[in-house]
Each structure stands twice: as C-alpha cells, then as structure tokens.
Amino acid sequence: MDEALRRAGGDSRLLDEVVALATAAIPTSLAAIERAVRAADGEAAANASHALKGMVANFGATAAVEAARAVEQASRQGDLALASERLAEMRARMADVLQELAHARTGVSA
Amino acid sequence: MRILVADDDAVTLKLLAETVARLGHQVTTATDGRQALDVLDGDDPPPLALLDWIMPVFNGPEICRTLRGRLDQPLATYVILVTARSRSADVVEGLKAGANDYVTKPFDVDEISVRIDLGIRWACLERKLRSRTREVEELTRRLDETERLLPMCPGCRQRRTDERYWTSVMMRMEDGRQREPSCPECVGALVLK
Numbered sequence: 001m002d003e004a005l006r007r008a009g010g011d012s013r014l015l016d017e018v019v020a021l022a023t024a025a026i027p028t029s030l031a032a033i034e035r036a037v038r039a040a041d042g043e044a045a046a047n048a049s050h051a052l053k054g055m056v057a058n059f060g061a062t063a064a065v066e067a068a069r070a071v072e073q074a075s076r077q078g079d080l081a082l083a084s085e086r087l088a089e090m091r092a093r094m095a096d097v098l099q100e101l102a103h104a105r106t107g108v109s110a
Numbered sequence: 111m112r113i114l115v116a117d118d119d120a121v122t123l124k125l126l127a128e129t130v131a132r133l134g135h136q137v138t139t140a141t142d143g144r145q146a147l148d149v150l151d152g153d154d155p156p157p158l159a160l161l162d163w164i165m166p167v168f169n170g171p172e173i174c175r176t177l178r179g180r181l182d183q184p185l186a187t188y189v190i191l192v193t194a195r196s197r198s199a200d201v202v203e204g205l206k207a208g209a210n211d212y213v214t215k216p217f218d219v220d221e222i223s224v225r226i227d228l229g230i231r232w233a234c235l236e237r238k239l240r241s242r243t244r245e246v247e248e249l250t251r252r253l254d255e256t257e258r259l260l261p262m263c264p265g266c267r268q269r270r271t272d273e274r275y276w277t278s279v280m281m282r283m284e285d286g287r288q289r290e291p292s293c294p295e296c297v298g299a300l301v302l303k
Binding site for chain 2: 003011014018021022050055058
C-alpha cells in the first residue's frame, strides 16, 4: 500500500478514495472479463484484463498484475480456452488484493 | 493550464487527475476515447493531454493519428501516452502515431510531473511560435502592400526619391497609367544618348 500512497502524493484521503474505487471496480471488472471469455470475445476480454492489470498495478500488486497479464495475453491471441484456465489464478490474486484493500480501509478509518 | 486526462480505469484516472491538480493545473477527465476526442476536437482544446492507450471506442494512438491528421486543428495538443504497454515496439508505435511523449504504468509521480512540466513548456513555446508566425505573416502582408506603392526605377532598380514621384503616383491613381517610371538619373542618361 506504500506504493499507492506514494502515487497519491502522500495524501491519505486520496488513497482512501482510490482504495474505495478499486474495491468497487475489481469485482465488476472480473465479472466483465468472465462474461467476455464465456462469450469468446477475445478483444473485450483482453481489454478488460488490461484495464484491471493497470488498476491493481497502482497498488504494487505484482502477482495480481501477472495473473491479469496472463489472461490478457491468452485473450489477445484468441486462445479463450487458455484464458479461461488462467481466470482461476486471476480471481485468486484479485481476492488477495481485495483483502489488502479491506485492511487498508480499516487502517485508514481506524 | 488546462489538461485532459483520459483513462477507462477509475483508479488510474483519479490518481493522474489529482497529480495534475496538485501541480496547479485545471483538469478535464474522459473515460473513453470518444469523450477524449470530443474534448481535443472542440472549440478550445487543452494544450496538453494524458491519454491511456487502450480505451473503449478509440485508443490513444488512434486519437493521436486523428489529431495530427487534421489540417484545421487550431492548436497543436501535446500528447503524453500513459500506458502499461512498455515494450520498445509499443513506444515506437505510440510516438509514430503522433504522441509527443510516453510514460509507462504504473506511473511514477516525480517522473510524470517532470514530463508534464516539459510538455507545458513545449505547449507554451508552440503557442508563442504560432502567435509570432501570425504577426510575421501580417507584417509581411503589410510590407508587400507598401512595396507595391513604393516607387522603383525599372532601369536601375533604385527606389525613386525625387519629388516628382508623388505627382506620378497621383496621376497613376487618377488615370491608371504609369507616368515617368524611371528615376531622373536614368531619364537624364536616356536623353544624353
């Protein structure tokens, strides 16, 4: 979370805002990616994974970034079967991020 | 200075917009390529834009190509692509599309601040240059007009300074015909021949 705080210019109020934004956006993005993979829409799945990757990168969540990158690459190549396989790893890593964000929110409000 | 920040990721958009605001600039935001292009293609486009690469409707490079392709673009916009695409080939593609600069995500606050400052300096210089160019064009036009009125001897190509020139100008204005175009020296030399 230090990385995100630095990116927020040391502004804990701003950090709290972006933590809230990410907490709301990550589940929505995951659902959109899963829908796109199920619909075999490689471009939509790749673009949504790319956006999610960029979002969690702001929090220094390296494992989540790599998991999203794997789904993005498979989707971009049109290999939706592989993308579907890699979704599970991405979901798990995003759950870790959400947990960290929840801790950060508790920390800010405490 | 007004700066457009366009990104479809709400977190990056918020962080970038706040960074720009902290630098003392006015921020306009867009969440897709259509909104971004509408702002940049409007009557008063911002001189600087931070554009994400992958956005719905139009991506960053498509927006750059559209802007650079417009001959009637009233003011050049300095574009910084801010993207997670970090391969050399991506940088080359982005800059070839017409972006002025390229920053990779996740962005570093100090780096992007310096690059924004650089872009603003460029945008100010561009504005000054355009303004000066317009002034020079206007002065050249006025000079051309004056040159057409100034007397010149077709023989020696010297400017005539004799008093009779003004009589000649008046006569020319009255009946449209050129009178005594040569300077007194050339007329004298002709008579002597």
